[in-house]
Amino acid sequence: MLTSGKTAVTMSLILATAAAGTAYADEPAKPAAASLSDVLDASGIAATGYADATFSYGNHSAALLPDTSAVNTFALNQVALTISKLPSSGFGVLVNLVDGTEAGTGLYAPSYSYAGNVNSSTKLDVLQAYAQYASGKVTVLMGKFVTLAGAEVAAPTGNTNVSRSLLFWYSEPINHTGVRVVYAATDKASFTFGANNGWNTETSTGSGKTVELGFSLTPSKAFALAGAAYYGDTDVAAGLGKKTLADLVATWTASPSLTVIGNFDWNKQEITNGTSFSWWAAAGYLNYTFSDTWHTSFRLEYLDDQDGAINGTKQKLKEGTLTFGYAPAKHYEFRVEGRYDKSDQAGSTDITQGWLQALYKF
Numbered sequence: 001m002l003t004s005g006k007t008a009v010t011m012s013l014i015l016a017t018a019a020a021g022t023a024y025a026d027e028p029a030k031p032a033a034a035s036l037s038d039v040l041d042a043s044g045i046a047a048t049g050y051a052d053a054t055f056s057y058g059n060h061s062a063a064l065l066p067d068t069s070a071v072n073t074f075a076l077n078q079v080a081l082t083i084s085k086l087p088s089s090g091f092g093v094l095v096n097l098v099d100g101t102e103a104g105t106g107l108y109a110p111s112y113s114y115a116g117n118v119n120s121s122t123k124l125d126v127l128q129a130y131a132q133y134a135s136g137k138v139t140v141l142m143g144k145f146v147t148l149a150g151a152e153v154a155a156p157t158g159n160t161n162v163s164r165s166l167l168f169w170y171s172e173p174i175n176h177t178g179v180r181v182v183y184a185a186t187d188k189a190s191f192t193f194g195a196n197n198g199w200n201t202e203t204s205t206g207s208g209k210t211v212e213l214g215f216s217l218t219p220s221k222a223f224a225l226a227g228a229a230y231y232g233d234t235d236v237a238a239g240l241g242k243k244t245l246a247d248l249v250a251t252w253t254a255s256p257s258l259t260v261i262g263n264f265d266w267n268k269q270e271i272t273n274g275t276s277f278s279w280w281a282a283a284g285y286l287n288y289t290f291s292d293t294w295h296t297s298f299r300l301e302y303l304d305d306q307d308g309a310i311n312g313t314k315q316k317l318k319e320g321t322l323t324f325g326y327a328p329a330k331h332y333e334f335r336v337e338g339r340y341d342k343s344d345q346a347g348s349t350d351i352t353q354g355w356l357q358a359l360y361k362f
Contacts, residue, residue: 043085044085044087045083045084045085046082046083046084046085046086047081047082047083048081048082048361048362049079049080049081049082049361049362050078050079050080050155050156050157050359050360050361050362051076051078051079051080051359051360051361052076052077052078052079052100052156052157052357052358052359053074053075053076053077053357053358054074054075054077054110054162054355054356054357054358055073055074055075055355055356056072056073056075056110056353056354056355056356057072057353057354058072058339058351058352058353058354059349059351059352059353075100075101075110076100076101077100077101077102077110077156078098078099078100078102078103078108078155078156079098079099079100080096080097080098080099080127080155081096081097082094082095082096082097082128083095086132086134087134088134089134089135090133090134090135091131091132091133092131092132092133092134093130093131093132094128094129094130094132095126095128095129096126096127096128096129097124097125097126097127098124098125098126098127098154099123099124099125102154103123103124103125103127104123104125106125106174106200107169107174108127108154108164108174109163109164109168109169110162110163110164110355126144127144127146127154127174127175128143128144128145128146128175129143129144130142130143130144130145131143137183137184137185138181138182138183138184139181139182139184140179140180140181140182141179141180141181141182141194142178142179142180143177144175144176144177144202145175145176145180146174146175147172147173147174147175147176147228148192148212148214148226148228148247149171149172149173149228149230149245149247149265150165150167150168150171150172150247150249150263150265151165151167151249151261151263151283151285152164152165152167152168152263154174154175156357156359157359157361160285160287160295160297160323160325161297161299161321161323161337162323162335162337162355162357163321163337163339163353163355165263165283165299165301165319166281166283166301166303166317166319167263167265167281167282167283167301167303170279170281170303170305170309170310171245171247171265171267171279171281171303172245172247172265173199173200173230173245174199174200175200176194176196176197176198176199176200176210176212177196177197177201177202177203178194178195178196178197178209178210179194179195179196180192180193180194180196180212181193181194188217188218188219189215189216189217189218190215190216191214191215191216192212192213192214192215192216192228193211193212193213193214194211194212195209195210195211195212196209196210196212197209197210198210198232198233198234198243199230199234199243204233208232208233208242209232209233210230210231210232210233210234210243211230211231211232212228212229212230213228213229214226214227214228214229215227221253222252222253222254223250223251223252223253224250224251225248225249225250225251226248226249226250226251227246227247227248227249228245228246228247229244229245229246229247230243230244230245231243231244231245234269240269240270240271240272241269241270241271241272241276242270243267243268243269243270244266244267244268244269245265245266245267246265246266247263247264247265248263248264248265249261249262249263250262256289257288257289257290258286258287258288258289259285259286259287259288260284260285260286260287261284261285261287262282262283262284262285263282263283263284263285264280264281264282265280265281265282266278266279266280267279267280267309269309276307277306277307277308277309278306278307278309279303279304279305279306279307279309279310280303280304281301281302281303281304282301282302283299283300283301283302284299284300284301285297285298285299286298286299292327293326293327293328294324294325294326294327295324295325295327296322296323296324296325297321297322297323297325298320298321298322298323299319299320299321299322299323300319300320301317301318301319301320302316302317302318302319303316303317303318303319304316305317313345314345315343315344315345315348316343316344317341317342317343318341318342318343319339319340319341319342320339320340321337321338321339321340322337322338322339323335323336323337324336324337331360331361331362332358332359332360333358333359333361334356334357334358334359335355335356335357335359336354336355336356336357337354337355337357338352338353338354338355339351339352339353339354339355340352340353341353
């Protein structure tokens with residue numbers, strides 16, 4: 001009887017456990033909590049950003065770089081956030097906010113500003129904010145957007161060097177406010193037309209507007225050619241009249257590891273008193289990737305300021321930059337850079353600069 005009793009108890013426990021397991025199995029599993037990125041992806045919204053910090057050292061010359069406030073110092077150059085919803089068809093929107101010392105001057109070039117505009121304070125800047133409508137081969141943008149000109153861009157994550165080129169500083173705008181129409185003729189050719197309020201301004205400074213024209217050609221995987229032209233009012237209140245820019249960028253992907261880029265600019269600035277001055281510049285880039293984590297970029301430049309547009313003195317500028325980049329993880333990159341600038345202006349001091357940069361991007 002004792003054995004029978006134990007057997008009965010054991011069977012009862014087995015049945016109870018099985019019944020409990022059946023009850024648990026019948027309960028629906030709790031869904032995993034959705035992350036913010038999951039919610040954004042599901043709604044078609046993209047959120048990206050980066051942080052850029054540097055330490056710079058070296059010397060400056062008033063003939064080249066009038067601002068000396070950001071030399072031999074640490075700087076939080078940019079902290080940026082971009083939120084966008086840009087479907088391939090229909091309406092979309094993009095907002096790009098940037099804070100930091102580069103946003104404070106609005107020049108987006110480290111350790112540089114125009115005379116009297118010290119690059120030492122932070123300021124929240126709207127680099128881009130526009131509405132978009134896409135239909136078929138045509139895309140229309142209305143608002144504030146980055147320029148078509150140049151091989152380099154305002155965001156440090158889009159460049160291979162720490163410092164910006166002479167062309168970026170002296171020849172090219174940062175952004176424009178107006179209307180832009182992009183026509184994708186084929187998958188290898190697109191054309192752009194727009195009208196805006198001028199260079200780096202949200203309001204019109206003259207009675208007219210600035211017209212932009214652009215094209216982008218990719219005849220093969222190895223070669224790409226892009227061009228842009230701007231003509232129109234700049235700052236009439238400051239005595240400046242019409243301004244003209246012709247820009248050309250050629251990219252040759254020689255191999256998966258080696259990319260060669262050439263950038264040429266020609267500028268002309270008219271003055272309201274009837275005079276004008278012009279200058280031209282060229283830059284070449286040699287970018288080489290050693291591995292998934294190591295890369296280097298070598299830049300050479302020449303700028304012919306034949307009418308003294310930069311600081312009122314005729315001069316020719318030369319610049320060379322060598323940068324090494326290390327990306328130990330997907331979201332991080334560290335760069336070290338050496339740069340040398342030289343002017344043929346009598347009495348000018350050559351510039352030797354160095355940079356340490358830390359980038360975080362998401």
